[in-house]
Amino acid sequence: xSSLGPQPVSxxxxxxxxxxxxxxxxxxxxxxxxxxxxxxxxxxxxxTLHDAYVACRGSKIVAVGRMGExxxxxxxxxxxxxxxxxxxxxxxxxxxxxxxVFAGNRAHEFQRKxxxxxxxxxxxxxGGILSTVRATRAASEAELLxxxxxxxxxxxxxxxxxxxxxxxxxxDKETELRLVHVAQQAGQQQPVRVVPTFLGAHVVPPxxxxxxxxxxxxxxxxxxxxxxxxxxxxxxxxxxxxxxxxDSRRYLQQAQALGFWLKIHAEQLHDMGGCxxxxxxxxxxxxxxxxxxxxxxxxxxxxxxxxxxxxxxxLVPLFLRQEKYAPGRQFIDxxxxxxxxxxxxxxxxxxxxxxxxxxxxCLKMDLTPREAxxxxxxxxxxxxxxxxxxxxIEVGKQADILVLxxxxxxxxxxxLGENPVRQVVIGGCLxx
Ligand SMILES: [Zn+2]
Numbered sequence: 001x002s003s004l005g006p007q008p009v010s011x012x013x014x015x016x017x018x019x020x021x022x023x024x025x026x027x028x029x030x031x032x033x034x035x036x037x038x039x040x041x042x043x044x045x046x047x048t049l050h051d052a053y054v055a056c057r058g059s060k061i062v063a064v065g066r067m068g069e070x071x072x073x074x075x076x077x078x079x080x081x082x083x084x085x086x087x088x089x090x091x092x093x094x095x096x097x098x099x100x101v102f103a104g105n106r107a108h109e110f111q112r113k114x115x116x117x118x119x120x121x122x123x124x125x126x127g128g129i130l131s132t133v134r135a136t137r138a139a140s141e142a143e144l145l146x147x148x149x150x151x152x153x154x155x156x157x158x159x160x161x162x163x164x165x166x167x168x169x170x171x172d173k174e175t176e177l178r179l180v181h182v183a184q185q186a187g188q189q190q191p192v193r194v195v196p197t198f199l200g201a202h203v204v205p206p207x208x209x210x211x212x213x214x215x216x217x218x219x220x221x222x223x224x225x226x227x228x229x230x231x232x233x234x235x236x237x238x239x240x241x242x243x244x245x246x247d248s249r250r251y252l253q254q255a256q257a258l259g260f261w262l263k264i265h266a267e268q269l270h271d272m273g274g275c276x277x278x279x280x281x282x283x284x285x286x287x288x289x290x291x292x293x294x295x296x297x298x299x300x301x302x303x304x305x306x307x308x309x310x311x312x313x314x315l316v317p318l319f320l321r322q323e324k325y326a327p328g329r330q331f332i333d334x335x336x337x338x339x340x341x342x343x344x345x346x347x348x349x350x351x352x353x354x355x356x357x358x359x360x361x362c363l364k365m366d367l368t369p370r371e372a373x374x375x376x377x378x379x380x381x382x383x384x385x386x387x388x389x390x391x392x393i394e395v396g397k398q399a400d401i402l403v404l405x406x407x408x409x410x411x412x413x414x415x416l417g418e419n420p421v422r423q424v425v426i427g428g429c430l431x432x
Contacts, residue, residue, distance in 0.1 A: 019076040022056040022399065022428050025067065028086035028407050030054060032064065033378045033392035041309060041337035041379045041387070044370040048409070054089065056399035059427035064393055080430065082423060084403050088412070090373070091393050092161025092400030092426065093354050094380035097287050097311050099345035100165035100186070100194070101148050101179045104135030106346045119320050119348060120241050120269065129169070129203050132346050136169035141178055148186040151344070154352045156192050156431060159421035161400035162381070162390055163192055164341075166235060168199030172207070173222050176200045180231050191426040195384050197263060198227050201236035201243060201251060212243055216251040224258050232385070233284065235263040238274035249277050256281060261385060267291040268316070275300065279308040285339070285383040287311040289326040294334065297327075301335030309383040310336050312375070313343040314360035315351050328365030338367070339383045340375035355420060359413040369413050399428035 028050065035047035053070050055063040063071070075081070109122055109131075122128045136144070148165070155163055165186070167179035180196050187194030200219045208215035224234070234255035238248040242265075252262050261284045266274025268288035275286035276296045286292075286300070289310045300306050312326045328338050340361045343349045351357075358376050361367045367375065381391025390398050403423040406412060412420060424431040 020055040020062070020074045020079045021058060022080045022082070022425065022430070023053060023075060024082045024084055024089055024401060024403065024425070025053045025070070026086060027052045027054065027084045027089040029088045029409055030064070030393065031088060031090035031373060031409055032394065033091050033374060034394045040304070041382045042374045043332050043337065044368060044374070046370070046374060046378070046392075054393055054401060056425075056428040059399055061393060061395055061397050061399050064395060082403060082430070086407055087422065088404040088406050088409055089393075090402050090404065090409075091377045091391055092402055092424065093159050093376050094384065094386070094391055095155060095160045095163045095341055095344070095354055096285070096339050096380040096383040097313060097341035097343050098163055098165055099168060099199070099343070100151055100163060101144055101167065101182045102132050102136050102169045102346050103139035103144060103147065104132060104346065105350065106131060109347070113321065123203070123241050128347055130206070132169045133171050133205065136179070137172070137175050141182060144179070144182045145185055145189075148182055149190060151352065152186055152190050152192045152194070156190070156424060156426075157421065158352060158354055158419055159402040159424050160352075160354060161192060161424065161426045162195065162384070162386065164195045164197055164384055166197045166199040167231075168202030171200065171202065171205035173226075176223055177226055180227065184230065191429065191431060193390075195233075195386070196231040197233040197235050198224070198231040198260070199235040199237070201248075203237060203242050212247050213250075216243070216247055220251065220254045224255060224260070228259070232261055233263050234260040235265065237265040238272060238278075239265065239269055240272075245272050245274050245277050248274060249281070252278060252281050252283070263287060269322075275310075279306065283308050284385055285309045285311045288313055288316070289331070290317055290322070290324050292326060292331075294327070294330055297331045297336045298334040301331070304335035306336060309339050309379060311339045311341055311380075311383050312361060312365060313341055313349065313357070314364050315349045315357050316343050317364075318360060319349050319351075325364040328361060328367050332367070332371060337379050337382065338371070338375055339379040340372060341380065353417065353419070355412070356417050359416050362413045369410050372413060373409060399425055401425040
């Protein structure tokens, strides 16, 4: 790989310097997640460098190579040096689907679930999402921010350096805008990058019961215009008990006309055709996909030329006891790139352990470890349209880097449920 750095930079008041500010040396395996087809998500064809280093200047990666190629003249007394001592080093994890901001929890529903009630039964009885909506509407902004910051700290300890954060537990203008604002604030108050998504169309609120189309019209009229510059993505839950394919299509088209990028929760519990509809509109990602047919997967993949990523959430069927997992292996074989996420939320996945999701993607969706690692890094970055900034270790990218406590990448999915993270670097800064 090239180790050519960018031009030296000078900062007002700081001494002129071209040296490395951070150097991670002696990486036994440096998983670059780079090296596949240009401008396409990856499956397995990413490069691993053995006995390698990665060097940063400020927030950016400026050199990557083998230890024998390291330019020692760039190391000064000001360079922070981390010795990986032969361990695996890889890009920071990208969490491309979470419901970060909410109040309360749904531990009381766990028992109902164990007694056989389904997710949709609980939702229909006023529980599920609607019980979180009641708690979230009643919470203050400070309380919501406090919870979000605590969850982000937990994510950071798992080596997650970017988190997508959906709204969707307000379901009215005031609360939904508050949730997006809290996500933005949370992103500014700690190092993990937060990408807000508007999911006001999560379910139909009690105020619009039986009138889903009217509620979506309200969102388009009252809320979407307020979100310009605050959330880049608009998402909708297309499912029985939530929104139909026809209503979802109309809403997403209107959001797109206002300049938003599109996402959809679809084919989670039934095959309704929501993924194919959203992909036809150019959705950046289609999420869940447990019931997505292989015919539709092939259509979305379009021989490897499709523009849409399938975001797979293997901890959700586990937690909902539904035992129906998206056939990720077969999606990839049909040219459909996949990302992996937890779907962290209080109802269907109260876990922030993306490493566990990665292992489950191997165990239940038949991904190879290499595919699953791409799913939580570069492909997840694609699902957020951030593929040119994060998700791989390449010159010019954001210095979001993990040193793991393993010596071979095949150990990553193997240590089931463990956190393999030893050190986390975000934007060139070592985290405590
Ligand atoms: Zn979700």
